[in-house]
Amino acid sequence: MAAKIVVKDLSFSYNHQRVLSAVNLMVEADSILGIMGPAKSGKTTLLRIFNRLCDLIPHVRIEGEVFLDGENILRPGLNVDRLRKRVGMVFDKPVPLPRSIFENLAYGPRLHGIKDKKRLEELVERSLRLAQLWDEVKDRLNESAMKLSGGQQQRLCIARTLAMEPEVILLDEPTYGLDPISTLKIEQTLQSLKESYTIVLVSNNTWQVARTTDNVAFLLMGELIEYGSTHEIFTVPKDKRTDDYISGRFG
């Protein structure tokens, strides 16, 4: 399969502390890559490099290259806003903007120049349907997004990312703190989305990674320990540390 993102010798340090060291990996197009590893292993940092949200942190040092469709996204002078439009992100905590449901979804597209009301409405409906939230909110699009439940809010956030019509979706523990039913809905959503989107999923939940992803990267203390197809990693892991982690012996 074609590679959407290629990471070459990527190192990242923050305040002279190594967070990632010489990571090499690849994200295949139209698939789900799971990134797993214990806390502080650099998962979130890696994710935030993919959309350059790491720029917000002061005193960082990045080495290596990250290619999105062959273009190095770490080069200076890159239009970060355009990159972030192509690479959407969903955070671990659902953060609805203090606006209505409709306005949450229309926020991004509108600021990127879509003014036509009809077009916005179509976009909102399509995104909400993709995120499997449409049926629950179709009659109250003008109500505040803050009134939704936690699980609904997280699906709203996914829909908000989808409304940007991105190519890649980054998810940082999207089901953290959600009940099993909401978690299931989000996992189903991810399955249906991978047909047309490239997805990178960071998760602390080993079983979620096993259930939903096609490929897995296992990070430990900023090092990539193992990278391969989910099936392989969960049946015949090459590294003992991977084996220990997925069988719950540490982490």
Next chain:
Amino acid sequence: MAKRINPLMLQRIVKAQLWSLTGFTIGILFFIIFFISIKGLPQITLEFLTSNPVDMGRSGGIFSTIVCTLYLIFVSLMIAMPLGVGAAIYLTEYTRESRLTHIIRFGTECLAGIPSIIMGLFGFAFFVMALGLGWSILSGGMTMSIMLLPTIIRTTEESIKAVPYELREVSFSLGVTRWQTVTKVVLPSALPGIVTGIVLGIARCIEETAVIIFTVGSSLRLPESFFDSGRTMAVHFYILAREGISMPNAYGTAAILILSILFINLSAYYLARQFLKKIC
């Protein structure tokens, strides 16, 4: 050694003491409002509000001083609001904490500490004399705006900082630029705090006297433009009382002063609440 007081008893005593201290503070406020109202409200008639002072304020109303006060508020805020809110946005959103931001903050705090009589003297020397603007609402407005800046910067900064950082991250992650994020997400959420700063500014314009006498003057004529001299309500009250021209009219003016500050405060908080209800 004295017997230890039972903690429950102590709790009751402390609670009663704290309550009475709070009650005393509120009591002073109500006493002042009550006192001014008793003396001042009987003076207030439609004619008092709509006619100009006659015979140095011995009779007639206070219309020209109300107009002058409104002009002064307008000019001061038109200058202080963009500067103050802009500076606060710069300090919170566009720079990281550094030596420079510390110096800027220290500077604004010093500015807040300058006694108003000194500011009046500065306004007189610089705007009135050096720039040749004369005693005018423009001179006064510019001097007042310098005095309002620290408050507006401080309150705006605090309320911008109170906006959750996650909202900015979400906005950035949607490819929205920093400026758009500031105008579409940060400022709307910070609005109640900004409004508070502006309300404090308005109140300051209404109550200030020293600066006004130095820079706007004390002409009783109805100001026709920003280049005219004039007399604000507070100055009018001061002169009426200080020179013993007319105590009843002084109290009438004072009552209007207090009522307008009350009115501005209440309506500003109401508007901010309504706005919050709409977006949340």
